[in-house]
Amino acid sequence: MSSTYGDKIKISVFGESHGNGIGVVIDGLPAGFEVDFDRVLTQMARRAPGKDKTATPRKEKDLPKVLSGMLGNRLTGAPLCAVIENTNTKSGDYGNLLDCPRPGHSDYTAFVKYNASNDIRGGGHFSGRLTAPIVFAGAVCRQILESKGIKIAAHISSIGNVSDSSFCPTEIDDALIEKLNSSSFALIDETAEKPMRDAVEDARMAQDSIGGTIECCVTGIDAGYGEPMFEGVEGVIAKAVFGVPAIKGIEFGKGFELSTMRGSQSNDPFEYKDGKVVTTTNNCGGILGGITNGMPIIFRAAVKPTPSISQPQRTVNLQTKENAELVIHGRHDPCIVPRAVPVIEAVTAVAIINLM
Amino acid sequence: MSSTYGDKIKISVFGESHGNGIGVVIDGLPAGFEVDFDRVLTQMARRAPGKDKTATPRKEKDLPKVLSGMLGNRLTGAPLCAVIENTNTKSGDYGNLLDCPRPGHSDYTAFVKYNASNDIRGGGHFSGRLTAPIVFAGAVCRQILESKGIKIAAHISSIGNVSDSSFCPTEIDDALIEKLNSSSFALIDETAEKPMRDAVEDARMAQDSIGGTIECCVTGIDAGYGEPMFEGVEGVIAKAVFGVPAIKGIEFGKGFELSTMRGSQSNDPFEYKDGKVVTTTNNCGGILGGITNGMPIIFRAAVKPTPSISQPQRTVNLQTKENAELVIHGRHDPCIVPRAVPVIEAVTAVAIINLM
Amino acid sequence: MSSTYGDKIKISVFGESHGNGIGVVIDGLPAGFEVDFDRVLTQMARRAPGKDKTATPRKEKDLPKVLSGMLGNRLTGAPLCAVIENTNTKSGDYGNLLDCPRPGHSDYTAFVKYNASNDIRGGGHFSGRLTAPIVFAGAVCRQILESKGIKIAAHISSIGNVSDSSFCPTEIDDALIEKLNSSSFALIDETAEKPMRDAVEDARMAQDSIGGTIECCVTGIDAGYGEPMFEGVEGVIAKAVFGVPAIKGIEFGKGFELSTMRGSQSNDPFEYKDGKVVTTTNNCGGILGGITNGMPIIFRAAVKPTPSISQPQRTVNLQTKENAELVIHGRHDPCIVPRAVPVIEAVTAVAIINLM
């Protein structure tokens, strides 16, 4: 039940990091839609590892093979299944993890849940690698959304204490969206890149890792999507976003800052603009009562530091039932925030298309 | 599709603020379980309005009448339905809202979504009053959880800029939980009550309102609950919590603070304690890879200021299609945070029981 | 999880025969739709007991009270909840059933499933009385369907060995549908009424009961509804129809008769008629590959004889763990087929609206 999302467009993710392959089944897509496959590959490339010093040196092709649901580039209406073969895996690196769970990882909880039978190699089904099929699914879904005028973009809002600018919450122009959508280190203000990369490099040199935040927007969505209560837009997006490994917080509009505000400050005044109802501020992040109000949806997600660090760490040995020290070998990102940006866009696309 | 939650224990909330009644159907409860109905009423009383200056003066009985699913106090296995009749409604207060949506409210989005047919009186189905049946459902679910040793407690973490202490994330004792569970202004450190009430009173005197945060914990839950990806514990709880009106953010463990930390700081070391695997810190909020690790689950939610304020506000007139000024009459909480505490506990109970 | 149906229009049925009330919550209805409440009551009257010798003499008002979701007669978009109070219950009649399960009834299976805690009085949640809220839900759903040109009608296809005529599978006229929709002993050929009533009376005089079949059609539905595989129209309707107590079989089009046919006989030839693709026969019951083909949907359901009969029957005593003899007192229909007709129409309406 774990790895599926959605009622209308249902995605079902499968695979383990060092198994035969990973992939996704997407059910409910509109027959006849023409997929621009190059743009799908572009999104997958943004997430792929090995691009620069912020990412793991493990190189993969990550080329998805479509098994069904597409004839030429046209969707047939049958479930769309894409598979990515696993190659270039170095399973030997993970030997000692069978007994000694990595702090901050799913090793221990998976050990308990799956009766010690889960595939520990490379994190198995919990591997960040499983976000590749999610990006595939999102890349298809966002093309469908774009055909209705709905666009999604995210950027690195912060890494450690270095921040990018924020979206202008009431007006986000298409040029910015396009720039972010094609960037592998997506920033509104590119002067932040240098200090961010420095922060990552500092962490890496210290055999450590570092966290950050991602801000995401959805533009061009009309008022009236979403449902009251438990199918409100916030809940629907949150469920998708928390499906991404390492996400530990989400806030919409002004989010936690609203808790220190007064109603007279936080309420977004309505006004007519070009015959359309808009709000002059967008503290609510485009959502009122769980329903879109026609303004951009804006949220921010917190990414924890990569738990795999090279420093010795305190853990337990589940075989000997004694405390232990662990040194993790292998290849790991000191900061996953840049690569998580297209993943957040992808799950947002999957969430939004399920509101339609 | 809007007002239901859960796969295993399914709750379906119905009602409108000024209709004949509100209520909830709870399907999937264990037959034979004895409900302590007095404790259900205690929880509902904590949420009920009219207790003091922080709450609306509208007084209600809010006594739930059980239509089915319970024989004596014992669950029969049939869907449990409880109804609360609506009395003491003063619908005349809401006349001008039909044309002029209140900023920060669902009036406009509901108008668009429901083709202007929704019951606007008192906020209709979007009313905070609909949290009463949610508290009923949660009060039943938490008794079932308690029979398995799982307890839930929340407190006012902050109102405006006044903060309460936080839970000790690795060890939360039962006495504290019991105290919070029976309080209508739930605080860990009671010296925060006076400045918090002052902050609310200041807002009220200024014809304004004020927001806050709520921290919630779940103790006694074993490792191994939850699923990877989209049914992870964070996502399951978030979907339930965003079902509560006015919630705009949620973070687990250190949450957004993790974004500025390094892995060596944020990773929770494992150790054996009394033969059991524990972590020495709990920055992850009891959840790794979407699965409980046996430590307390801890999260914090952001509550926006009550949007209904008495000051004149800028809005639009949907009939004349002109900009307008709105003055809201009627009875409104200047701060809903204290009353939202039992609601957060309730939705958490409903979420957790669905992980079992 | 038991008593809910539907993804798009979700109905959630609650209640027990001798509890405080029974009812239904319907979520997802279109806001703004005007309900003709008199026609809802007509449908409920068709199902209500006490009309003539085929039905139980227990008389009830069965008047539904709408708690939410309707303002005047207009749907508000909020969940529609209707409650029917239980009155005129004679619980004393059911005393010995606590120990001795009635053959053919759910007494034993409910005893096992619900740990002996289920409300046995009147069959509890398993009572045929719970079909009253289902008829309410169906009556609303079918009005929405009718506004799109889709009509549903059923008739008593047989009682014992006495048969009515069948629908002409390729063309069913509105006058017939209207006649059946307002009848409490719905027949295409009314000359079957006398021998059918005689068969029922014979069974009643013999302290026995008798089964039958119901044929149902859906007209005016376009080609293209339904999904391949597990969400095919047959499966969607079957799941709804098997939700009605006493139904033990369902067949679409020629159904079981197809098993003795050859492809050259069973295949329905296509042809153009008035510019539209039709089939010249309708052996498939309007469904190909799980998807509607634009012809009337036609199915037949088998109704088992009422299990409550006055003759002594062999059973067990669950307390003494010995074999026992049971004599059932109380009021029971010797044949539920006539009253089941509007129930079948109702669940069909709920199923069909979920295909839209």
Add this chain to the structure above:
Amino acid sequence: MSSTYGDKIKISVFGESHGNGIGVVIDGLPAGFEVDFDRVLTQMARRAPGKDKTATPRKEKDLPKVLSGMLGNRLTGAPLCAVIENTNTKSGDYGNLLDCPRPGHSDYTAFVKYNASNDIRGGGHFSGRLTAPIVFAGAVCRQILESKGIKIAAHISSIGNVSDSSFCPTEIDDALIEKLNSSSFALIDETAEKPMRDAVEDARMAQDSIGGTIECCVTGIDAGYGEPMFEGVEGVIAKAVFGVPAIKGIEFGKGFELSTMRGSQSNDPFEYKDGKVVTTTNNCGGILGGITNGMPIIFRAAVKPTPSISQPQRTVNLQTKENAELVIHGRHDPCIVPRAVPVIEAVTAVAIINLM
């Protein structure tokens, strides 16, 4: 949304007859369970074509490749994905079907539903070939059921007018189940094989096809599984069984025959046998009130004649919008009943495991 089934063990089928591959994702399987892969292959071989004159001469390997969810033969808890590559396809055979839908097939309904974009070759996603991954899923699920003492077997109940014996409804022995489970022409009474094969051969010689029925049983299932109303065992099984192409009817226990019986005949008397509650007859097919009563579950399904026949048939040309005559070339089973037997067992296994 179409091709998924189940809440607890969720299967998601993908693929098209002449695409790159077909397969299934199975989510929710118990980690640590050892799969006997040879027995999985045995079930798949029973369904595979090319065995004898009753089946299509198209030969395939149909060997499933497991991409994830299994390490060695042990389930890891991650979604189990198996892929079968498509080879030996002769797409040229299907040219004229693009314009002229085959009577009795999904060609026309898929054309309407999928905007003429569906993959028509070999029936695309509607192909009987898609039952191969279903058999894979069922073969895994039934091993898990068997580990709990639950067995499933089906046989050819009839082909045309030739019938096999029926299961003894109160006692079905393991030897019979084992025999049926390993047979590719599964019969209780093997003397029926000759006349059945003759009936098929007669149809084939006449360029025609023929239907039949399949009877299926589930033994060893305790009382208390299933839910009242819409999640009753009949509905749950029916939804799965109608997911198999060509199924047009289902009946439980005596099914349609119950409609001509009296209650005194149809009610199954209870008695104690070896300290356990049993029924002396099993007219209800092991299900009362939607819940298992501990007796074998028994149902019968109607299979329509294969719609693909070589005789000229009347159809329409969707391009020219004129009536047309169609002659189908290619390789087709004159009777799919024998090969459908393991498919019915498979979907039953998937249905039953979802009741647990």
